[in-house]
Amino acid sequence: MSFIAFRMFLRKGGTSSAILAIALLIAIMASANSIVNSINSQATALESMVDVGQTYLVMQKNATSVTNSQVSPGVASLLENMSDVDQVLPQTITDVTMTSNSSNYNVELTTVEDLPSFFNVKQAQMQGQIAEPNALEVDIGIALASLTSTNTSDQVTLTFGDTSLKVSITGVFTTLTQSDAQIVAPADIAQQLTGENSTSFVEFSLKTDSSQSAVSSIEQALPTDVKIVKVQELKGFIQDVSDQTLSFLNLWSIGIFVVIAAASYLVATRLVTESTYELSMLRSLGSNRGLLFRLVFIYIVAVASLGIVLGLSIGIVGAQAASTMANWIQPGVTLAPFLEIGQAAQLAAFTFLSAIMGCLFPAFKSAFWFKTEEAL
């Protein structure tokens, strides 16, 4: 009896419009999601086109910056002995006061053990000479040199606390990095100024044939009080920007799901209103209240299922057609909207949930508050 009754409900005039109403709502979300997917996939494709570097920093675990980081000098030795590691540059950053032409400037002093390797890695253009160790010589970045009007052969005073050191500038370099705004010197300069032999951080690069998993093994081999930070974070950037768009879309989708729940309520209400006679007949023929509830419930599930299939199709095809037309009108605009299976399943699941929530009250009303005598 329930099958016949269900068929009877499905053949009602309002069924097609009910399916269409739900389908159109799903189509909005399907098309919006497919367009966003297309934009995000283009951004991801960009990531694979850009040659992302393999340089990393080893810093103190709880440090938020390289200046307030301090790592054990043994970290550099550990890295140098690893087969996947190419270049290792331990560096010490010290905030000092530079006095030049009677003017004081707060500057960062970077000291390294191997200055030629440092400038080689940074692909520096050097005017003058690389500073020699134990000779009170330093090199100065082009930005700082311009700011302080200093040049090669000039002498400047570096002060840290109560200790001052008069040094000669042997070279002005350009690296197109932040070092251009710093003084770079051999390690002994920092030792003489601070009296310490510490390392702020270690910069290292992987060999070109190394895989990304090498970083995990390196991290495991290092002391637990350090962390590895990737210098170039293109993947993270693209992921974050994509997430922002998806957050907006998810928020907007909540509104559409509420409309679906309301539409489902309407569909069920309309079914009960238009099927007063049929529901009364079923009750008279001995159907229990549970059957009436199930009939309305299954009807909504069937309408929602057909609406989902139709809506997803309309949404994806519509978005693809619209993007093709947009490309004809504006040749620069190239979009290839698509929907992932997981997303389609998620849309379907939330639609079912919304439709079921919406139909519960009318279905319950039809089963328990329906007055058979009045209807007949």
Next chain:
Amino acid sequence: MLLGFRYLRKSSIFTLFLIITLISTVFSITAFSLLGLYNGFNSYLGQGNNVIAVYSTVGSTPFSGLVPSDLAENISTLKGVLACSPEVLAPCMLNGEAVFARGVILEQFLKLTPLTMVEGNLSTPTDLDSAMVGKSLAQRLNLKPGDQILIQGTLTERYLELHIDGIYESHTSMDDEIIIPLYAGQCLRAVDYGQVTLIRVEIDRTQITPETIYQQIAEEASQPSQNNGETNQNNGQPLAQSGVVYWPQLSFLLKNVGVVDAQTFMKDYLERYGVTVENVLVLSAMVFIFSSASLAMAITTLTRQHKREIEILQSLGASKRTLKTDFLVKTLAVSSAATACGTLIAMLTLAAIWTTGYLQVLSHRIFIQFNPAVILLNFILVAALVSLATLKPTANK
């Protein structure tokens, strides 16, 4: 002619009210946020009529083009130029979040975009390791003056360690950016000191026009480069006090450089991708139209629920026309109230979300603007659809 009978049941009217409210809310949220996004990007480079942009015509986005930085030097000397700000926009990562850094010459930048410091101080032009953070970004990442920050590059293997001097507020999309020295921006953007993303110029239109500036650029383009396009430090003109290293002269093609009003610059880019005010409104209207089947169904259900009352009124002598008119007036009154309610809910929802900074596109918060045209369009669409659904022949069968 209107009937005095109150034959529409409150519960049925409430359902109609609810549906229209929901549809209006979704429509308004779509339209307000998309228009906010559009207007936010349009005013990105400044809203004044006298601000023009010197930009690269070959860049596919406003962030990716490059123009020679030494153009700024020459433009700034022209009579009628009030401020000239070469700027570099660089995507980067800060504390695990995607942000945009803007490399500027601070004194020039401030002439075009005055900043209100809400915490800390303005950076000094001689401080090459300083940064100022927009209020919105500072709140999101919990940054404060005195903090040291590590900025990771996205386009190149470079990083910057800067200290925050202050938190600023500009009431524009720039509140989601970090202002850094020009050289630092060039470093993150992976360009040499001879290139910038764009040059913003404020002009006195009584003394100079954008065409004059373009002529100046054309003259420069026609002069052969002294170094065949290679960066030459010796040819540079030091501008140390501006925190700029030097202006290396680079040769360039005139067709690759454009001069337009700042707003037109962004508008052109958006139009290139089909984003216009009209298209945004059409897209929002499409959302409404796709939801309209539910609204039509609500009207039909309302009619069916009152079939008996309508038949009684007909038997008492009410004509079909009178009944239709009466029904329309009553549903229009309900739908107008529901539209107003839906719009209000959308406004409150968006205002609440905006304060949390949740809505972002390209790491810039969407500035919600409540456009009267959207509200009017919402009322028109609802009224048209309700009238159509009420007056269609099947509705009153």
